[in-house]
Amino acid sequence: MKTPLYQMHVKLNGNIVDFAGFELPVDYGSILEEHKCVRERVGLFDVSHMGELTVKGKDAESALNAIVTNDIRGMYDGQVRYSLLPNEKGGAVDDILIYHKNAEDFLIVVNASNTAKDAKWFETHLPSGDYKFENISDKVAQIAIQGPMGEAVLKKIIADEFIPKKYYSFIDNVDFGGINSLVSRTGYTGEDGFEIYVKNADAETAYEMMLNAGKEFNIMPCGLGARDTLRLEAAMPLYGHELGEDIPVAEVGLDFAIKLGKENFVGKEAILNCKKEYVRVGAFALKGIVREHSDVYVGDEKVGTVTSGTFAPTLKKAVCMLRIKADAVDKNLEADVRGRRVALFVTPLPFYKRAK
Amino acid sequence: MRYLYTKTHEYICIGSGKTVQVGISDYAQKQLGDIVYVNLPEMGQTFSKGEVFAAVESVKAASDILGPCDGIITKVNLELDGRPELLNEDPKKNWICEAEIRGSIPTDLMSEEKYLKYIATL
Numbered sequence: 127m128k129t130p131l132y133q134m135h136v137k138l139n140g141n142i143v144d145f146a147g148f149e150l151p152v153d154y155g156s157i158l159e160e161h162k163c164v165r166e167r168v169g170l171f172d173v174s175h176m177g178e179l180t181v182k183g184k185d186a187e188s189a190l191n192a193i194v195t196n197d198i199r200g201m202y203d204g205q206v207r208y209s210l211l212p213n214e215k216g217g218a219v220d221d222i223l224i225y226h227k228n229a230e231d232f233l234i235v236v237n238a239s240n241t242a243k244d245a246k247w248f249e250t251h252l253p254s255g256d257y258k259f260e261n262i263s264d265k266v267a268q269i270a271i272q273g274p275m276g277e278a279v280l281k282k283i284i285a286d287e288f289i290p291k292k293y294y295s296f297i298d299n300v301d302f303g304g305i306n307s308l309v310s311r312t313g314y315t316g317e318d319g320f321e322i323y324v325k326n327a328d329a330e331t332a333y334e335m336m337l338n339a340g341k342e343f344n345i346m347p348c349g350l351g352a353r354d355t356l357r358l359e360a361a362m363p364l365y366g367h368e369l370g371e372d373i374p375v376a377e378v379g380l381d382f383a384i385k386l387g388k389e390n391f392v393g394k395e396a397i398l399n400c401k402k403e404y405v406r407v408g409a410f411a412l413k414g415i416v417r418e419h420s421d422v423y424v425g426d427e428k429v430g431t432v433t434s435g436t437f438a439p440t441l442k443k444a445v446c447m448l449r450i451k452a453d454a455v456d457k458n459l460e461a462d463v464r465g466r467r468v469a470l471f472v473t474p475l476p477f478y479k480r481a482k
Numbered sequence: 483m484r485y486l487y488t489k490t491h492e493y494i495c496i497g498s499g500k501t502v503q504v505g506i507s508d509y510a511q512k513q514l515g516d517i518v519y520v521n522l523p524e525m526g527q528t529f530s531k532g533e534v535f536a537a538v539e540s541v542k543a544a545s546d547i548l549g550p551c552d553g554i555i556t557k558v559n560l561e562l563d564g565r566p567e568l569l570n571e572d573p574k575k576n577w578i579c580e581a582e583i584r585g586s587i588p589t590d591l592m593s594e595e596k597y598l599k600y601i602a603t604l
Contacts, residue, residue, distance in 0.1 A: 157541045158516040437518040
């Protein structure tokens with residue numbers, strides 16, 4: 127599948143790869159430069175592959191609250207909240223962002239690779255009531271503008287009052303240089319930034335507007351490669367890596383998004399009963415890049431696996447996230463890197479945190 | 483100086499005498515993208531044709547370096563330890579190691595001209 131920005135990526139010399147069935151650029155020349163550009167200035171990402179679902183109606187809030195781990199009651203209009211979408215075993219169907227337009231109108235943003243699965247899950251697991259569920263993914267394009275100068279770029283395109291002030295808040299029906307859009311102060315880079323939702327037909331215009339407005343800040347188009355190194359430095363979990371159907375959400379260190387105090391929801395029992403045998407930890411390595419799927423050992427005993435790993439461009443060293451047995455955390459850990467043992471040094475997450 | 487290449491994109495640079503320099507081709511560094519780590523071989527280590535003796539890693543992937551011939555390593559380019567990006571900047575100037583060839587130069591190595599034709603087909 128192609129996003130509405132495909133031709134733009136070709137024009138910008140993007141190196142196109144297949145990602146979750148979408149043809150998207152892994153980079154436009156250099157992952158390292160794109161990464162640096164987002165940390166220091168501003169970068170532009172096509173994230174139109176992400177899925178968008180809506181739940182609208184009188185019972186939308188209670189229905190949605192019955193299938194997510196976070197508590198969505200009491201959110202203000204224009205607030206965004208991260209949540210897990212748990213299965214009955216306490217694993218994750220997906221991790222999602224919930225946009226509260228009002229108590230009867232929610233937008234849910236999901237991972238590209240899970241859109242079809244999630245839509246089906248919503249249809250079969252939302253309790254019956256007075257609401258309407260819709261998968262609008264095919265109609266919506268999403269562009270992320272990330273980095274400390276993102277706000278300055280947006281101010282050249284939209285009026286000040288349409289720029290969401292708080293992180294994890296959004297404004298709907300924003301006049302984006304003549305285009306109707308939803309602007310949210312969110313992102314997947316560990317940097318300040320925004321995500322702009324527009325109709326497919328408006329995607330190219332919106333993208334070009336930001337590219338042009340960003341010129342004076344040396345904005346760069348950024349690909350999936352930098353998106354991954356940026357999120358990994360910020361220790362943000364990625365579905366299929368840190369999260370999955372068979373990985374208990376209680377073991378991933380996302381308790382801030384799991385509200386066990388609220389009434390029954392899908393998977394609550396399993397989450398409560400989770401033995402928490404495994405934990406998610408961060409580590410760095412000094413001799414080579416430790417990548418996902420590598421096994422982790424204490425001596426001869428396999429204690430877990432590497433769920434994500436890369437070279438962290440800001441820290442200039444190899445970092446990885448591990449899923450290992452809880453009692454192995456303070457032992458001498460080693461990863462098997464293509465037949466070679468590489469020492470791992472556990473370090474607190476996130477690896478990178480922006481200065482406020 | 484004469485450069486000979488393997489199909490797996492290593493080169494040997496032949497000067498006078500038995501010592502050669504071993505590195506990766508410009509095509510290889512471009513394919514890898516930003517190189518961020520070089521798993522260097524050790525001095526005195528021997529290598530055999532077609533067998534892994536070092537590796538280069540970019541943000542995207544790890545790539546083995548295979549012996550272009552049989553040899554023994556006499557010098558390692560330790561500068562690559564702290565500055566792996568030198569391989570992106572100039573892979574010919576920044577060879578990975580110097581080695582003494584054991585036996586004769588394999589006949590399947592390609593001249594620069596032949597190698598350029600070969601990569602044009604990839």
